[in-house]
Amino acid sequence: xxxxxxxxxxxxxxxxxxxxxxxxxxxxxxxxxxxxxxxxxxxxxxxxxxxxxxxxxxxxxxxxxxxxxxxxxxxxxxxxxxxxxxxxxxxxxxxxxxxxxxxxxxxxxxx
Amino acid sequence: xxxxxxxxxxxxxxxxxxxxxxxxxxxxxxxxxxxxxxxxxxxxxxxxxxxxxxxxxxxxxxxxxxxxxxxxxxxxxxxxxxxxxxxxxxxxxxxxxxxxxxxxxxxxxxx
DNA sequence: TCGACATTTCAAATATCATTGAAACATGAA
DNA sequence: TTCATGTTTCAATGATATTTGAAATGTCGA
Numbered sequence: 001x002x003x004x005x006x007x008x009x010x011x012x013x014x015x016x017x018x019x020x021x022x023x024x025x026x027x028x029x030x031x032x033x034x035x036x037x038x039x040x041x042x043x044x045x046x047x048x049x050x051x052x053x054x055x056x057x058x059x060x061x062x063x064x065x066x067x068x069x070x071x072x073x074x075x076x077x078x079x080x081x082x083x084x085x086x087x088x089x090x091x092x093x094x095x096x097x098x099x100x101x102x103x104x105x106x107x108x109x110x111x
Numbered sequence: 112x113x114x115x116x117x118x119x120x121x122x123x124x125x126x127x128x129x130x131x132x133x134x135x136x137x138x139x140x141x142x143x144x145x146x147x148x149x150x151x152x153x154x155x156x157x158x159x160x161x162x163x164x165x166x167x168x169x170x171x172x173x174x175x176x177x178x179x180x181x182x183x184x185x186x187x188x189x190x191x192x193x194x195x196x197x198x199x200x201x202x203x204x205x206x207x208x209x210x211x212x213x214x215x216x217x218x219x220x221x222x
Numbered sequence: 223t224c225g226a227c228a229t230t231t232c233a234a235a236t237a238t239c240a241t242t243g244a245a246a247c248a249t250g251a252a
Numbered sequence: 253t254t255c256a257t258g259t260t261t262c263a264a265t266g267a268t269a270t271t272t273g274a275a276a277t278g279t280c281g282a
Binding site: 011093 | 130
């Protein structure tokens with residue numbers, strides 16, 4: 001993943017409405033949710049919702065598929081995992097980190 | 112981690128200069144880097160750098176400590192791990208995801 | 223075809239963010 | 253104290269993002 005893609009992905013998630021949308025899709029799993037259902041869950045107005053969904057889609061964080069008059073959105077889990085990997089990439093210059101100091105290893109305190 | 116903190120953390124990273132700063136600090140490890148050194152590595156002007164460092168600090172993604180006339184910044188690895196955990200939290204509603212479809216498990220394709 | 227529903231597009235207004243340069247502050251050395 | 257260095261603050265400018273409402277598009281059922 002390149003820096004620009006990472007910035008785009010982070011920017012897509014760095015917004016209250018979009019983060020709520022994305023989390024709803026993550027929790028919904030691969031089956032996804034219809035746009036209207038997302039609107040119900042998040043309380044976002046249709047036009048604003050569409051704007052944010054397009055933003056997320058353009059950043060590659062969600063995919064969509066038409067199903068009748070519904071449009072089903074789902075989280076792009078591969079993109080999410082790529083982003084997580086990017087953030088920890090080359091951590092501590094590749095050297096192993098001291099395990100007692102809350103460092104690179106993602107098994108630390110995740111709260 | 113609460114939603115607002117996550118949005119703040121993501122917004123802090125969703126900017127080319129700040130992402131570059133943060134990655135430099137991640138690669139530097141717990142020892143951190145002086146502000147001036149970060150400026151050298153990233154090519155960011157001092158006042159702009161200070162602005163972004165304050166932004167990252169306010170979001171809890173970096174810590175700082177005075178060392179003589181230098182100010183040493185270091186990545187807050189615990190905060191980073193908390194953010195990563197937040198994004199995958201409650202994935203697929205808690206149900207185990209089908210492993211062959213690039214889903215929740217972070218061992219998929221991280222590129 | 224017609225009407226109802228789901229979603230998207232458009233334009234305008236508001237708000238927020240990033241960059242710049244100059245100046246101020248703090249620290250250490252002479 | 254005085255000077256040089258490292259870092260931060262401030263104000264102004266330009267750029268970008270978000271929201272809103274109305275209208276348009278596309279799809280299904282009768």
